Amino acid sequence: MNKLQVLVIDDEWNVRNLLRIYLAKEGFEVKEAKNGNEGVQLANQLSFDLIILDVMMANMDGWEVCQKIRETKNTPILMVTARTDTKDKVKGLTIGADDYLVKPFDSDELMARVFALLRRSSISQTTTESTVITYQDLTIDPEGRQLLVREQLVVLTPKEFELFLVLAEQPRRAFKRENLLERVWGIDYFGDFRTVDSHVKNIREKVRKAGLSFNPIQTIWGVGYKFQWTDERK
Structure with missing residues (x-):
């Protein structure tokens, strides 16, 4: 071995x-x-x-x-x-x-x-293969672990990609920060909620610079974050 x-x-x-x-x-x-x-x-x-x-x-x-x-x-x-x-x-x-x-x-x-x-x-x-998520200029490929905006690759860190995917796979769900920490970093992670906030900020900035026409992560005040398909709410 x-x-x-x-x-x-x-x-x-x-x-x-x-x-x-x-x-x-x-x-x-x-x-x-x-x-x-x-x-x-x-x-x-x-x-x-x-x-x-x-x-x-x-x-x-x-x-x-x-x-x-x-x-x-x-x-x-x-x-x-x-x-x-x-x-x-x-x-x-x-x-x-x-x-x-x-x-x-x-x-x-x-x-x-x-x-x-x-x-x-x-x-x-070893995650089983998942469906590619596509909306307007945005494409998320879970199996290939790629994010594309206007068919151009956006480089995310592993944790940024995992966080974005968790939100995108359940777009109607508002996730608490502690849920996201557990899902992405694991229950044995020694960190706090600011880790989630900083990763969300990075994702937003990267997709904005890539030319995405909407903000895909909505802040739910007092709760956490959810995925959103339009830019109606920032």
């Missing part, structure tokens, strides 16, 4: 070594990158099941690395940092990270996050 592949991107040798020990003990194959440029290269050249990415690195920080990887890859990304500011967590999740772990951490917490991300990724990849 092939081992699951993990890429660790961190400019501190001792952190990379510690993560390697934790992961190898659980049967993972680990590759290391000592800076952001090397991490982006490896992520693009090879196939990984998970990427563990440090935020505070010289030259190219974790935010930029995450954004560059997300241009081509949907691999789950766990960001690791000593910074505890909630704004930093929201920023990481907004630009495409899937979870956020604050240093110092122990092996149990790390592996709980790792296995949770792998479970969610596996569920996402």
Whole structure:
């Protein structure tokens, strides 16, 4: 049986070594990158099941690395940092990270996050084929995991796409933020409602820039969000 592949991107040798020990003990194959440029290269050249990415690195920080990887890859990304500011967590999740772990951490917490991300990724990849959703200039292809506006591809992060799909598949339903967190990030996710809000904001901005003639996500005040087909309400 092939081992699951993990890429660790961190400019501190001792952190990379510690993560390697934790992961190898659980049967993972680990590759290391000592800076952001090397991490982006490896992520693009090879196939990984998970990427563990440090935020505070010289030259190219974790935010930029995450954004560059997300241009081509949907691999789950766990960001690791000593910074505890909630704004930093929201920023990481907004630009495409899937979870956020604050240093110092122990092996149990790390592996709980790792296995949770792998479970969610596996569920996402094995979803049964779904009907393509089309309305006016908008097309959502669940099986191909693509969003098209006017037949042009709009690049969404994995979580942005999953969130948009959940709303689009049940257009008459108003989802509470906690329901969306559970559906998209999982019941074991350590985050808050601002994660949903920031992803909705990103989706709206991306489809607007792509030329979509209506706002497809309606805010239901005091509740959450629902999908809408027209721009009658903003």
